[in-house]
Amino acid sequence: MYHIIKLGETHVMQDFETMSLADNAAIVAIGATAFDYKGLTDSFYRTIRLDTCQSLGMNIDPSTVLWWLEQSRSAQAEITSARTDIKSALHDYVQWLTRHKPVGLWANGSMADNVWLRSALRSADLALPWEKAYRVYRCYKTIRDSFPIISPPEFVGTQHNALADAEHQARHLLAINSYLAASIRLAARDKGSDDA
Numbered sequence: 394m395y396h397i398i399k400l401g402e403t404h405v406m407q408d409f410e411t412m413s414l415a416d417n418a419a420i421v422a423i424g425a426t427a428f429d430y431k432g433l434t435d436s437f438y439r440t441i442r443l444d445t446c447q448s449l450g451m452n453i454d455p456s457t458v459l460w461w462l463e464q465s466r467s468a469q470a471e472i473t474s475a476r477t478d479i480k481s482a483l484h485d486y487v488q489w490l491t492r493h494k495p496v497g498l499w500a501n502g503s504m505a506d507n508v509w510l511r512s513a514l515r516s517a518d519l520a521l522p523w524e525k526a527y528r529v530y531r532c533y534k535t536i537r538d539s540f541p542i543i544s545p546p547e548f549v550g551t552q553h554n555a556l557a558d559a560e561h562q563a564r565h566l567l568a569i570n571s572y573l574a575a576s577i578r579l580a581a582r583d584k585g586s587d588d589a
Contacts, residue, residue: 397573398497398570405425406563407498408558408559409555410422411457411509412452412453412454413452413453417452418452420446420451420479421471421472422440423441424438424554424557425556426556428567433563437486451513467554487519487522490521498530498531501537501562503530537562540572
């Protein structure tokens with residue numbers, strides 16, 4: 394057994410809402426929460442004007458647009474009331490990440506949010522604040538699926554709101570981490586009993 398989140402470490406859970414599932418998907422919202430061993434510590438949230446993504450050649454898929462039309466009005470409002478352009482949102486996000494210096498940049502799947510971020514930054518002529526960004530990428534979905542015994546907490550907020558999704562995933566990851574920490578303590582206690 395091991396700890397996913399160690400004392401003294403800062404991690405970030407990110408979630409993007411997009412208009413495509415392609416690698417270069419148009420991003421209409423960025424939500425992220427910084428967290429440590431004890432809980433959530435800070436958040437980042439921007440909604441993004443779709444036309445600014447289109448001007449950079451980011452992908453818009455009609456089937457994803459139709460999917461959005463089937464979501465709740467509050468989820469739709471997130472993306473239809475956006476005022477920030479993609480370059481400004483990405484610049485702000487990189488600055489926020491730089492301030493937190495996470496040892497882990499988590500996403501719900503290894504082939505989605507991290508790929509979208511890298512592609513969007515390239516389109517906007519920006520870069521992540523790490524020389525070797527792949528060293529910080531983490532997959533929440535892999536951990537979640539490895540510990541089905543730990544149910545996710547009750548969802549707070551609107552589903553498909555990027556920040557609410559990121560916070561929900563981070564709280565679940567922290568619950569899994571607490572389970573692992575308790576297992577480690579129990580194993581250490583039992584080992585001590587065996588040695589006596």
